[in-house]
Amino acid sequence: MSARRAPPLLPWMLAAVALAVAAVVPLAAAQRGRVTVVRDVAYAPADPAGSRGHLLDLWLPPGGHAGAARRPLLVWSGGSGWLSDAGKDSAEPIARYFTARGYAVAGVSVRSSGQAVFPAQLHDVKAAVRWLRHHAGELGLDPVRFATWGESAGGHLASLVALTGDDPALRGDLGVLGASDAVQAAVVWYGPSNLLSMAEQNHPDGLQDHNAPDSPESLLVGGPVQQRPHESTAASPVTYASAGAPPTLLVHGEEDRIVPHGQSEELHTRLTEAGARSELRIVPGADHCFLGVDAGPLVDEGIEFLNRALGG
Numbered sequence: 001m002s003a004r005r006a007p008p009l010l011p012w013m014l015a016a017v018a019l020a021v022a023a024v025v026p027l028a029a030a031q032r033g034r035v036t037v038v039r040d041v042a043y044a045p046a047d048p049a050g051s052r053g054h055l056l057d058l059w060l061p062p063g064g065h066a067g068a069a070r071r072p073l074l075v076w077s078g079g080s081g082w083l084s085d086a087g088k089d090s091a092e093p094i095a096r097y098f099t100a101r102g103y104a105v106a107g108v109s110v111r112s113s114g115q116a117v118f119p120a121q122l123h124d125v126k127a128a129v130r131w132l133r134h135h136a137g138e139l140g141l142d143p144v145r146f147a148t149w150g151e152s153a154g155g156h157l158a159s160l161v162a163l164t165g166d167d168p169a170l171r172g173d174l175g176v177l178g179a180s181d182a183v184q185a186a187v188v189w190y191g192p193s194n195l196l197s198m199a200e201q202n203h204p205d206g207l208q209d210h211n212a213p214d215s216p217e218s219l220l221v222g223g224p225v226q227q228r229p230h231e232s233t234a235a236s237p238v239t240y241a242s243a244g245a246p247p248t249l250l251v252h253g254e255e256d257r258i259v260p261h262g263q264s265e266e267l268h269t270r271l272t273e274a275g276a277r278s279e280l281r282i283v284p285g286a287d288h289c290f291l292g293v294d295a296g297p298l299v300d301e302g303i304e305f306l307n308r309a310l311g312g
Contacts (some may be wrong), residue, residue, distance in 0.1 A: 034062060035059055035060065035061060035062065035095075035096060035099050036058075036059070036060040037057070037058070037059055037060075037095075038057065038058040038060070039057045039058075040055050040057065041055060041056050041057070041058060041131075042054055042055055043055070043056055043108075043127055043128045043130075043131035043132075043174075043175050043176075044124070044127045044128075044131075044174040044175035045175075047111065047115075047116075048115060051085050051111065051115060052085045052086050052088075052109050053085035053109050053110050053111035053112065053115060053124060054109070054111075054124060054127070054174070054175075055088060055109050056088055056106050056107060056108045056109065056128050056131075056132075057088045057089075057091060057092070057095075057106070057107045058104065058105070058106050058107075058132075058139070059091075059095040059096065059098075059099050059104060059105040059106075059107075060099070060104050060139065060140060061099040061100070061102055061103065061104060062099075069142075070136070070140055070141055070142035070143075070145075071102060071103065071104045071140055071141055071142060071145075072102070072103050072104070072141075072142055072145035072146070072147065072306070072310050073103070073104045073105075073106060073132060073136075073141045073142070073145065073146045073147070074098055074103045074104065074105045074106070074147055074148075074149050074306070075106050075108060075125070075128065075129060075132070075146065075147065075148045075149070075158075075161070075183065076088075076090070076091040076094070076095075076105055076106065076107045076108065076149055076150065076154070077108055077110070077125060077148065077149075077150035077151075077153075077154030077155070077157045077158050078090025078091065078107070078150070078151060078152075078154045079150070079151045079152025079153045079154045079155065080112075080152075080153055080154075081152070081153050081216035082110075082112060082113040082121060082153045082216055082219065082220045083112055083113060083114065083216060083219070084112055085109055085110065085111055085112045085115060086109055087107070087108065087109045087110055087154060088107035088108055088109040089107070089109075090107065090151075090154070091105055091106075091107025092107070094299075095107065097299065098303070101303055103303075103306075104139070104140070104141055106128065106132055108124070108125055108128040109124075110124035110125060110157065111124055113216070113219040113220045114219070117219075117220060117221060117222040117231075118220050118221055118222075118231065118234070118235040119170060119172070119234065119235070120172075121157055121220075122157060122160050122161065122164070122170060122172070123170075123171070123172025123173075123174055124172075124174065125148075125157050125158075125160075125161050126161060126164075126170070126171060126172060126174075126181035127172060127174035127175040127176070127181075128175075129146065129161065129179075129180075129181045129182075129183065130175060130176040130177065130178075130179040130180070130181050131175050131176050131179075132146070133146065133179040133180060133181075134176045134178070134179040143180075144184065145184060145310040145311070146182075146183045146184055147183055147184060147185040147186060147187070147306050147309070147310060148161050148162050148183050148185075148186045148187070149186070149187040149188075149189075149302065149306075150187075150188060150189065150191060151189040151190060151191070151289070152189070152190055152191060152192075152258070152259060152288070152289075153191070153192070153216065154191070155188040155189050155190060155191020155192075156191040156192045156193070156237065157191075158186050158187070158188050158191065159186055159188045159191055159193065159237040159248065159267065160237050160240070161181070161183055161186070162183050162185070162186035162245065162246050162248060163237055163240035163241060163242070163245050164240050165180070165181060165182025165183060165246070166180055166181060166182045167240075182246075183246060184246050184247075184309065184310055185246050185247045185248070185305070185306055185309035185310055186246060186247075186248045186249070187248075187249045187251070187302040187305060187306065188248060188249065188250050188251070188264070188267075189251050189252070189290075189298075190251070190252045190253060190256055190258075190259050190261075190263075190264070190288060190289075190290075191237075191250075191259065191263065191264070192217065192236075192237075192259055192263050193236060193237045193238050193263045193264065193266055193267035193270075194236045194237075194238045194263060194266055194267075195210070195217045195220075195221065195225045195232040195233075195235055195236050196225060196226065196229065196232050196233065196236065197262070197263075197266065198210035198217060198225075198259070198260060198263060199211045201260035201261075201262035201263065201266075202260050203255065203256060203257045203260055205257050206257050206258070206260065207257045207258055208257075208258055210225065211224060211225055211226050212224070217232070220235060221235055237267055238266055238267050238270045241267065241270035241271045241273075241274045241276065242274050242276065243274050243275035243276055244276070245271055245274070245276035245277075245278075246277075246309070247276075247277040247278075247279075247305070247308075247309040248267075248271060248276070248277070248278045248279070249278075249279045249281070249301075249302060249305045250264040250267060250268050250278065250279070250280045250281070251264070251280075251281045251283065251298055251301075251302070252264035252265075252280075252281070252282055252283065252286075253282075253283050253285075253286025253287050253288060253290055253291075253292075253293070254282050254283060254284050254285065254286060255285060255286060255287050255292065256286070256287055256288045257287055257288060258287075258288040259288060261282055264280060264282070265280065265282070268280040279305065281298070281301070283298065
């Protein structure tokens with residue numbers, strides 16, 4: 001989570017780009033063994049006008065015809081330090097990896113911290129989940145098998161959505177309001193979990209002063225995190241750990257110089273102490289975005305986790 005630009009995509013993501021077919025195809029094509037791609041779906045009105053933060057892209061695996069088994073859905077949130085409203089674009093390189101395994105994928109964009117401070121970003125993802133569940137029947141989605149998966153700032157949102165399902169105080173008032181915003185599992189890659197402890201946990205060679213007024217975390221909450229403890233606590237996933245949390249897999253590089261691995265350890269501890277099901281994987285030698293290691297096995301591990309958690 002660089003303060004100035006989004007972190008680089010994972011090496012395996014870059015390789016996947018060359019294999020992905022980017023064309024939009026009609027729904028009928030899914031019945032012929034092709035992935036259906038639907039782009040720029042507005043799950044809520046644009047705010048501000050002309051922005052991209054309330055759009056999603058959807059990838060539907062083959063076999064979505066009438067009478068077929070409904071597919072589990074993966075709601076993907078990409079990282080940008082909350083500085084971009086184009087997070088859905090990061091799903092493009094990875095979506096077909098998951099559709100090949102039977103998962104529908106929704107890449108969700110949220111408002112940037114420059115457009116709105118927290119909890120706007122959480123409200124956005126929740127609105128996307130409600131839209132997707134509301135339209136689950138026509139899209140061939142299983143409404144009781146929704147999961148979030150996110151990396152970096154997207155991991156922060158993925159965990160928040162998982163830990164605050166159907167909380168009326170955090171629902172927001174965007175888009176479809178009659179459906180549930182709960183998810184049944186979460187995979188969180190190197191996501192911030194406690195904005196107030198990031199600086200003290202920083203890697204010895206850390207690249208970010210998390211307490212600085214212009215840090216991504218400070219921009220998210222509208223001021224220096226240590227000077228806004230109420231807002232920073234409200235924006236921290238650890239605040240919402242409870243026994244009712246869905247199964248969660250936390251994966252973090254031991255040498256992460258942007259989001260310290262202590263963030264995943266802290267959330268794992270809070271979840272297990274609360275009695276929730278949490279699994280933690282600290283990856284030796286891995287920096288942010290798992291740079292320095294082969295991320296392929298970590299993707300497979302995440303899919304296997306979701307298969308167990310969702311009954312896939």
